[in-house]
Amino acid sequence: MTAAGRITPPSQLLVDTLEIRRRTGARREFLATTELDDLEAGEFSVVDGRLEIDLVIEAVTEGVSATGRVSGSWVGPCRRCLEPISAPFDADVLEIFERNPTDGETWPIEDERIDLGPVVREAALLALPLAPLCRDDCAGPDPERFPAAVAADRPEHDESGAGEELPADPRWAALDALRFDD
Ligand SMILES: [Zn+2]
Structure with a gap:
């Protein structure tokens, strides 16, 4: 847990980049624990919507980059026996922010600020599993009757x-x- 378990609200995932962008190569660490709503895809969700953010914001030619990791835990059903299972995940982040972003590739800098919220949300959603098993040899919901x-x-x-x-x-x-x- 970072910051002694304190939860950073999504509104505080806005980072002022004015200081960083004065000098190429300048950097700033961004460590936080946050909880986002609706962090789910299909039957899978991030436990409590809680994400640990561990990023470095750095000035680059185009604007700023955000690199590092987002971690948390997911919960969802085993694809075979459908029992709920849960596991930690750790997703890499490597994103660029610029004043005139390219749709689907880079993120905007608006009023000298970047919003890490959508970035960490996307990284977490991509980390959710598609069809996990509770264990490799899971035998299904009722192996006696339905092998x-x-x-x-x-x-x-x-x-x-x-x-x-x-x-x-x-x-x-x-x-x-x-x-x-x-
Ligand atoms: Zn199973």
């Missing part, structure tokens, strides 16, 4: 929870469980 390896071999009764090809029912159940936990 993952024989998903085609459906039972007679209509409780289709077998394996990766029919994830709908247990998926909703896992989502409901997650919501109730909140």
